[in-house]
Amino acid sequence: MKNPFARYLLQKLVWYIxxxxxxxxxxxxxxxxxxGNPVAVIVNQMATGGxxxxxxxxxxxxxxxxxxxxxxxxxxxxxxxxxxxxxxLGTSFxxxxxxVKDLIGRALPWTIGLQxxxxxxxWILGNLLGAFSAYKGGKFDSVAFTLxxxxxxxxxxxxxxxxxxxxxxxxxxxxxxxGYSFGTVPTLSWRFITDAIHHYILPYLSMVxxxxxxxxxxxxxxxxxxxxxxxxxxAKNLGIRDERIIxxxxxxxxxxxxxxLAISFGTMMGGALVTESVFSxxxxxxxxxxxxxxxxxxLIQGCTLIITVxxxxxxxxxxxxxxxxxxxxxxxxxxxx
Amino acid sequence: MSKVKKFIVSLISLLLVTILxxxxxxxxxxxxLPRKETLYIAGMQWGPPTSxxxxxxxxxxxxxxxxxxxxxxxxxxxxxxTGKLDPLIGESFNWSVYTLTVKxxxxxxxxxxxxxxxxxxxxxxxxxxxxSLYFSSFWNFITDVKAKDDLTVVMTLNKDxxxxxxxxxxxxxxxxxxxxxxxxxxxxxxxxxxxxNTEPVGSGPYKLLAYSPEQIVLQRDDNYWGIPxxxxxxxxxxxxxxxxxNDAGNLxxxxxxxxxxxxxxxxxxxxxxxxxxxxxxxxxxxPYHIPASIPSLYxxxxxxxxxxxxxRRALAYAINYxxxxxxxxxxxxPAAKSSLxxxxxxxxxxxxxQEDVDxxxxxxxxxxxxxxxxxxxxxxxGPDGIYVLPDGTRLGPFTAECPYGWTxxxxxLEVVAESARAVGIDIRTQYPDAPVWTxxxxxxxxxxxxxxxxxxxxxxxxxxxxFEVMEIKGVPPIGQVAYWNxxxxxxxxxxxxxxxxxxxxxxKKLYAIYRELDRIFMKDIPIxxxxxxxxxxxxxxxxYWTGFPNEDNPLASPLHTAQGIKIFYIIKPKE
Numbered sequence: 056m057k058n059p060f061a062r063y064l065l066q067k068l069v070w071y072i073x074x075x076x077x078x079x080x081x082x083x084x085x086x087x088x089x090x091g092n093p094v095a096v097i098v099n100q101m102a103t104g105g106x107x108x109x110x111x112x113x114x115x116x117x118x119x120x121x122x123x124x125x126x127x128x129x130x131x132x133x134x135x136x137x138x139x140x141x142x143x144l145g146t147s148f149x150x151x152x153x154x155v156k157d158l159i160g161r162a163l164p165w166t167i168g169l170q171x172x173x174x175x176x177x178w179i180l181g182n183l184l185g186a187f188s189a190y191k192g193g194k195f196d197s198v199a200f201t202l203x204x205x206x207x208x209x210x211x212x213x214x215x216x217x218x219x220x221x222x223x224x225x226x227x228x229x230x231x232x233x234g235y236s237f238g239t240v241p242t243l244s245w246r247f248i249t250d251a252i253h254h255y256i257l258p259y260l261s262m263v264x265x266x267x268x269x270x271x272x273x274x275x276x277x278x279x280x281x282x283x284x285x286x287x288x289x290a291k292n293l294g295i296r297d298e299r300i301i302x303x304x305x306x307x308x309x310x311x312x313x314x315x316l317a318i319s320f321g322t323m324m325g326g327a328l329v330t331e332s333v334f335s336x337x338x339x340x341x342x343x344x345x346x347x348x349x350x351x352x353x354l355i356q357g358c359t360l361i362i363t364v365x366x367x368x369x370x371x372x373x374x375x376x377x378x379x380x381x382x383x384x385x386x387x388x389x390x391x392x
Numbered sequence: 393m394s395k396v397k398k399f400i401v402s403l404i405s406l407l408l409v410t411i412l413x414x415x416x417x418x419x420x421x422x423x424x425l426p427r428k429e430t431l432y433i434a435g436m437q438w439g440p441p442t443s444x445x446x447x448x449x450x451x452x453x454x455x456x457x458x459x460x461x462x463x464x465x466x467x468x469x470x471x472x473x474t475g476k477l478d479p480l481i482g483e484s485f486n487w488s489v490y491t492l493t494v495k496x497x498x499x500x501x502x503x504x505x506x507x508x509x510x511x512x513x514x515x516x517x518x519x520x521x522x523x524s525l526y527f528s529s530f531w532n533f534i535t536d537v538k539a540k541d542d543l544t545v546v547m548t549l550n551k552d553x554x555x556x557x558x559x560x561x562x563x564x565x566x567x568x569x570x571x572x573x574x575x576x577x578x579x580x581x582x583x584x585x586x587x588x589n590t591e592p593v594g595s596g597p598y599k600l601l602a603y604s605p606e607q608i609v610l611q612r613d614d615n616y617w618g619i620p621x622x623x624x625x626x627x628x629x630x631x632x633x634x635x636x637x638n639d640a641g642n643l644x645x646x647x648x649x650x651x652x653x654x655x656x657x658x659x660x661x662x663x664x665x666x667x668x669x670x671x672x673x674x675x676x677x678x679p680y681h682i683p684a685s686i687p688s689l690y691x692x693x694x695x696x697x698x699x700x701x702x703x704r705r706a707l708a709y710a711i712n713y714x715x716x717x718x719x720x721x722x723x724x725x726p727a728a729k730s731s732l733x734x735x736x737x738x739x740x741x742x743x744x745x746q747e748d749v750d751x752x753x754x755x756x757x758x759x760x761x762x763x764x765x766x767x768x769x770x771x772x773x774g775p776d777g778i779y780v781l782p783d784g785t786r787l788g789p790f791t792a793e794c795p796y797g798w799t800x801x802x803x804x805l806e807v808v809a810e811s812a813r814a815v816g817i818d819i820r821t822q823y824p825d826a827p828v829w830t831x832x833x834x835x836x837x838x839x840x841x842x843x844x845x846x847x848x849x850x851x852x853x854x855x856x857x858x859f860e861v862m863e864i865k866g867v868p869p870i871g872q873v874a875y876w877n878x879x880x881x882x883x884x885x886x887x888x889x890x891x892x893x894x895x896x897x898x899x900k901k902l903y904a905i906y907r908e909l910d911r912i913f914m915k916d917i918p919i920x921x922x923x924x925x926x927x928x929x930x931x932x933x934x935x936y937w938t939g940f941p942n943e944d945n946p947l948a949s950p951l952h953t954a955q956g957i958k959i960f961y962i963i964k965p966k967e
Contacts, residue, residue, distance in 0.1 A: 091827020095873070097449050099830045101526060102847065106457060107561065108860060108875040110529035115873065117524035118449060121582055151449050152586040153442025161440070161605060231643070232636060235606075335636030337605060345439070350827045 059389045064375070071371050078363040083135050086347075086355040087128070093148045093350040094118045122148060139360070145353035149346070155357035158342060163361075165234055166331070166338035169255070170323040173262040178316050180263075181270025186305050188271070189278035190297075200275060206268030212329040215261040219333060222257060229257045232335030258334045266319075270312065277308035310381060314373050321369025324362045425609070428965050431627035431937060434641040435654030435929065436460070436952055437634050440605035445589040446567040447525050453608055453632050455592060457526060457565065458848060458953045462610060462630065462960075463594035464567035467494060467513070469957065470851055472682065472927065472949035475739030477564055477851060479621075481508065481595060485563065487556060492547040493540075494563070501617045502570045503593050508617070510539035515571040523581045530562045555894040557852035564851065564954060568595065597625050597960070608632045625960035627937070646671075648935035652959075654928050654952045656800065658722045670934040674950040675943050678723050682737035682950060683924030684849040686728070686857070687801065689792070689808060690833070690841045690879050690919050694870065697785045698839065702769050704917040708754040709761035710815040711808050716923050720803035725924040730754045731910050732845075732861060733854050734924060740854045742899075743906040752914040761815045779816040788818025792840040793832065796823040801842050804922050808840075833878050836870035843878065845919065849927040855893055858909050861919055862886040881918035928952045937963045 097118060098111045106114075119125045123134060138145055144155035181203075188199040206214075223231045230236070235251045281287065281304045290300050319326075324339050331340035339358055346354035378385040436459050441452030446464050454460040461469065467482035477485070483495045500508040517537050520528045533555050536548040549559065570593055577587045592600055597618060598610040610630040633650070635641035642657045644650045646669065660680065663671040673680040689711075697703050713727040729735055730753030735744040754760075765771045771779040771787065779787045792808055794801040802823055809819040819840065824832070832838045846856040864882035867874045874880070886909060893905045930950035932940040939962055941947045948958035 089825075089827070091825060091829075091831050093827060095830045095834060096827050098875075099826075101449065101457065102875070106526045107529050107558065107856075108846075109532060109866065110526060111875040112873075113524045113528050114449075114526070117581065121585055146586070147442070149450065150439055150442040152445075152588055153440070158440065158442075232640060335640065337636075341636070348825060350825075 082359040144357040177266025181267040185271035185274025203268040203271040211265040215333040317373040321366040429628035443588040462598040469955040470564040471955040494545040509542040561850040681926035684927035688919040706764040712811040728921040790839040793822040794842040795826040
């Protein structure tokens, strides 16, 4: 291959396909390592519904067969791989005959709707705050820096629980959970939108504050490093206005932050798990959590597959994008030392 | 140039708004239900609804077993107050020696207008013979079902296994489905299980109006065939919001947003005694609900030293039953007695003998437990406060387990462990996830394990409970999967008494047999009853709907299934 960039791309692609294969295999194996049999649980639930015990035995073997769990593990594995290649995520055990595709499809908009604004606004505000406090220094910096340090080091689920307790349970300003009130039906009415926003604020805040803190610290350090560099001193001596200097600094300090952004998008689904559980938010995280508790293999696999694909794609895009953003890296990629 | 820029910006924002609108309005058309005509129910549905197929393993409310018979109906409905089966699609049933004749109601029809006949009944029952379905064991007891005419079904009892009680369970449990619709679906087991049936056609008084992961909405069918017999149910709409947690549902119930709930709601009496809310349960005083099942401690009777009935007896005396009723069951249970018969509330209480319990049974008495340990077993207390048998076997540590998150059971086991340790028996609690607990239970791989024998309530109780605790026939050995008698208790006398009782309808003879079975149970102690639990929690908030039945107004069973559907006809909107 003549084009060095195409060769680089191909090389990376092969690596990512390998990584995907390993991850997909883990997605198959790990749920099956959870002790206990999902079919036994389903049959047991039917017993609580009053189904007589002598029927249960028959139902057990029937469901084992229908779910394909009576086959040896390697056969199940190849069936699983074949289904993935056909983009078939299978049928949930617990919500049988619900399709995994539909269940995830319904949950995904909630997760994306919760995470994307939180990640984006956290990233933008955090970077602005970081750059500004690095430039400004003094009291503003020490207050902003301390606060950022505090928020970025609180695990986001702790913050979520504290918010939930104080603002929802104790003072009742916000609802305790859910995506919207149960009496309403999702429609494009003013009432529904305000209701959904009301439910949105707490989960959003619990994530965005942590994100702002983390981004601000990173950006502040990068900016301080840039601020002491020669080109800034030179620009200052030339008498260039502050805003313009900040813009230069911002642009240069931005590079590592872009990686951070891409990775946060990639890990979005997995990161949502605890926040969604705390606020009973109807997203992929809640779905995955219940699926794990009930050993619902197809549903676990479906959720983890989405996470895998998201993380790998985000990483891949970052590697490609880097080449375009930073000429130094492009040089390495193309083998020009 | 700036105009072009503005145009592009507005174009992009328009695009974004369209995407947003598209993703929000994915569910349904606007739906505003008048509160005064809508009954809100909680506690029967937790996950998102994926099917309304009564043949599927876990269909959504109200098409699952043991839920309100609002879309699909059964032949008869079990009345918890009288212990009898009341008419629904069926008008009456009659036993001769080996045949059962069921007469259907005249004029019964499906929601699409097609008449419901004996052929639909025969078709439905035979589905259970053709495939493995929730009622397939019906065919263990019945050999043949025939439609004599449009309104008469004749069933022939299996002469090798004559068990009228268990057949009667099925009369109140099998949802009859329309042959003209299901015969198109019934091509294979898989096709039948995978059918989502999102537009169910039943014979009941309600039709499915809408559903989403957040709620299920039913609308009254004003052409319901049963109106001449049963009248018209009061609510025009019935909604089951799907809560993410018990707390969310209980909060909505307390606020009057939910009218009728089946959720476990701790200390509910405070809602009317302290908060003065229009909330009620069946009884105004303890135990508030009608006890109908016995969550118990299963003991591994094959493992040393628990294989010694005296050790089990000492443990039975050690457990603080009043404390379990008070803390774990939130006073919704009287203190458990040493009997497999429930002594209060349900029709089976007539078989309970306090005399036998006093003579052969046990109660919370730690002194007596110590006496058994020291005098009868000659055990000596070790330096750690735990007894050791003369052969050197220490009484513990035994593991007591129940699923994680079943908080009432977890509290019960904590009381068991605490009171056993106070006497000198070492018990430690363990709370695995439900799949692990199920596995341990079914394979008999446990020391002590909490479980309810024959949960729910049927016309075959208390026979079924004795059967599930004491019958070894059909139970595979330890290590294989069993579905009842998890600790593999075996007693020939008990087996023959059970077989005898299955054939008898004479009350006096039954009483004698149950007493004898109960005495064997109290002697051998395969399980220890810990508490009582209602079949359903029956809780109503009369902010919008009044006239719910209760102890003073016993017009219908306090159930969210079976004869409890009569509640829908009795309640009235509040003026």
